[in-house]
Amino acid sequence: MTAEKLVELSGVSKRFGDIVALDRLDLEVLPGELLAVLGPNGAGKSTAIMLMLGLRQPDLGIARLFGRSPVDLEPRRGIGVMMQQESLPSELRVSELIELFSSYYQSPMAVEEVMDMTGTKSLKDRAYGKLSGGQKRQVQFAVAICGRPKLLVLDEPTVGMDIQARTMLWATIRRLVQDGVSIVLTTHYLEEAEALADRVAVLSKGRIIALGTVGEVRSIVVRMRISCVSSLSVDRVMSWQEVIDVHREEDRLYITAHEAENVVRSLLSADAELSELEVHRAGLTEAFAKLTREVNS
Amino acid sequence: MSLAISPRRLARAYLLEARFECLRMMRSPIFTILALVMPLLMYAFLGVYLDCILDKAPPAKIATVFGHWCVFSVMWPGMFGFGASVAIERDQGLLALKRAMPVPLAAYLFAKALMSVLFGAIASILVAAACALFTQSSLTFGQYAEAIAISTLGALLFAAIGLFVGSRATAQHVTGMMYLVYIPVMLLAGLFFPVPQAIKLVSPAFYLDQLLAYRVGGAATGSQLAYVAILVALTALLTALSIRRLTKNATTST
Numbered sequence: 007m008t009a010e011k012l013v014e015l016s017g018v019s020k021r022f023g024d025i026v027a028l029d030r031l032d033l034e035v036l037p038g039e040l041l042a043v044l045g046p047n048g049a050g051k052s053t054a055i056m057l058m059l060g061l062r063q064p065d066l067g068i069a070r071l072f073g074r075s076p077v078d079l080e081p082r083r084g085i086g087v088m089m090q091q092e093s094l095p096s097e098l099r100v101s102e103l104i105e106l107f108s109s110y111y112q113s114p115m116a117v118e119e120v121m122d123m124t125g126t127k128s129l130k131d132r133a134y135g136k137l138s139g140g141q142k143r144q145v146q147f148a149v150a151i152c153g154r155p156k157l158l159v160l161d162e163p164t165v166g167m168d169i170q171a172r173t174m175l176w177a178t179i180r181r182l183v184q185d186g187v188s189i190v191l192t193t194h195y196l197e198e199a200e201a202l203a204d205r206v207a208v209l210s211k212g213r214i215i216a217l218g219t220v221g222e223v224r225s226i227v228v229r230m231r232i233s234c235v236s237s238l239s240v241d242r243v244m245s246w247q248e249v250i251d252v253h254r255e256e257d258r259l260y261i262t263a264h265e266a267e268n269v270v271r272s273l274l275s276a277d278a279e280l281s282e283l284e285v286h287r288a289g290l291t292e293a294f295a296k297l298t299r300e301v302n303s
Numbered sequence: 304m305s306l307a308i309s310p311r312r313l314a315r316a317y318l319l320e321a322r323f324e325c326l327r328m329m330r331s332p333i334f335t336i337l338a339l340v341m342p343l344l345m346y347a348f349l350g351v352y353l354d355c356i357l358d359k360a361p362p363a364k365i366a367t368v369f370g371h372w373c374v375f376s377v378m379w380p381g382m383f384g385f386g387a388s389v390a391i392e393r394d395q396g397l398l399a400l401k402r403a404m405p406v407p408l409a410a411y412l413f414a415k416a417l418m419s420v421l422f423g424a425i426a427s428i429l430v431a432a433a434c435a436l437f438t439q440s441s442l443t444f445g446q447y448a449e450a451i452a453i454s455t456l457g458a459l460l461f462a463a464i465g466l467f468v469g470s471r472a473t474a475q476h477v478t479g480m481m482y483l484v485y486i487p488v489m490l491l492a493g494l495f496f497p498v499p500q501a502i503k504l505v506s507p508a509f510y511l512d513q514l515l516a517y518r519v520g521g522a523a524t525g526s527q528l529a530y531v532a533i534l535v536a537l538t539a540l541l542t543a544l545s546i547r548r549l550t551k552n553a554t555t556s557t
Contacts, residue, residue: 059403072306083306083405093395097327106323109316110405112308133330159403 010037012157012188013058018067020053027053029212040189042199045209046298051192055161059087083111086155088146090162096135100126100145103134104152111153124148125174139166147175158182158189164198176202196294210298230266231286234259236277246272317410324414325421328384338384338422342376343429355438362441367521369434371494373427373454374512380422381458382485385415386465387477394474408549416462423458427451442519449518457511460534463541470545510534
């Protein structure tokens with residue numbers, strides 16, 4: 007039995023004048039998953055989101071939301087949306103905004119419950135226009151989740167948030183996924199995708215250039231990063247078999263290698279004075295940089 | 304998977320949308336002053352003092368001037384309160400958010416229309432009160448009530464004009480574009496100085512003004528039924544064209 011697709015973009019293309027925003031893109035969102043859509047500016051992320059939400063029509067291909075056209079009102083009753091550029095009515099208070107947006111759904115959460123979940127209770131009676139940028143994003147998130155959506159679309163949700171608000175939002179997102187909500191997340195913060203996503207889709211020039219779990223996309227770049235305080239010369243370390251790149255910043259060596267174990271053994275045997283040894287696996291950031299570099303070249 | 308909503312919940316969505324639209328406009332002091340206080344003050348000075356008291360105007364002229372200012376009082380809420388706010392909300396992403404979330408476009412437009420009608424009603428009541436208190440008007444209570452009702456409904460015409468402009472203009476240009484329509488509509492209707500009849504016909508405000516003049520005993524010509532038909536047809540046409548535009552394009556960005 008195949009899982010029901012909440013969102014399906016099938017062979018969609020979209021042009022704006024001479025610019026190809028999306029080029030025969032295939033993308034789907036499955037129940038209970040968090041799909042992170044990554045890509046440099048102009049990669050087509052926002053256009054893909056607009057097609058999913060029925061705000062734009064594809065020139066070619068099909069966009070489906072809960073198996074129906076996203077232009078229809080009924081499938082949109084299953085979604086909550088937090089857009090990158092949105093401004094809620096500045097004269098309304100936070101609790102009023104949540105009450106208003108809750109009214110569009112059949113079984114929304116209570117206003118108090120939404121404010122508890124999103125850390126907006128202290129802002130309850132404040133006018134939206136008087137909030138800081140980060141607080142406004144928190145309220146936009148509250149508005150997005152108030153209707154108990156089955157699918158949540160979050161476009162750059164943590165831009166402008168302080169660390170505390172971001173941590174709370176991440177925790178709420180994890181809780182929603184645990185409760186079975188599917189989430190589409192676009193973000194420029196790769197650590198956000200790494201921390202939250204079940205699957206990652208990397209877009210470039212309107213096409214998907216990588217799609218898989220975080221581990222699968224990260225494994226595109228099988229590299230280890232080693233750093234330590236050592237007096238060893240750059241040339242000597244560079245001559246070792248597993249080493250790809252070495253550079254020095256003051257007394258610290260930064261080594262990129264295919265695998266860490268042999269390099270660490272060599273370092274420890276060659277320099278008895280070595281200290282502050284750190285080993286990291288290459289992250290999504292490196293994978294993303296490599297993928298987009300390859301496409302651009 | 305059923306995602307239907309009950310009629311009761313849908314009705315609540317319409318009501319809350321309308322309630323909060325009215326509430327937010329009432330909380331905007333500039334809008335309230337321009338929509339309610341300005342027509343009253345201008346009517347008190349230009350209409351009551353200059354046209355009626357200084358000129359020792361007869362009842363028919365008082366009624367005609369009252370009709371002119373009733374029209375003027377409902378123009379601002381419709382054109383600027385409705386139309387300009389659509390353009391601004393489209394540019395700021397609120398309209399796109401509402402289109403993406405399950406907000407019926409009809410609920411959004413209904414709320415704004417109701418707000419225009421409400422502000423139009425209050426503005427015309429204030430003008431009627433000034434007329435009754437400070438002029439030698441011979442209008443009956445029924446005529447005042449009729450004039451307020453007609454001008455309040457007339458606010459829908461200006462809301463449709465405002466929506467037509469607002470659905471096409473960007474937030475940056477909407478105020479300027481609205482004035483380009485507002486001022487000719489107001490002046491060519493002959494509300495404030497004599498204008499040849501052929502030119503008056505160009506302005507939608509003229510038809511509302513004539514309808515009001517008939518009901519309050521002012522200077523009027525032509526067929527009331529024809530005026531009603533023109534006002535209804537124009538409102539419906541502009542609304543339909545605007546809805547088509549908004550349905551196609553909720554956003555201004557790519």
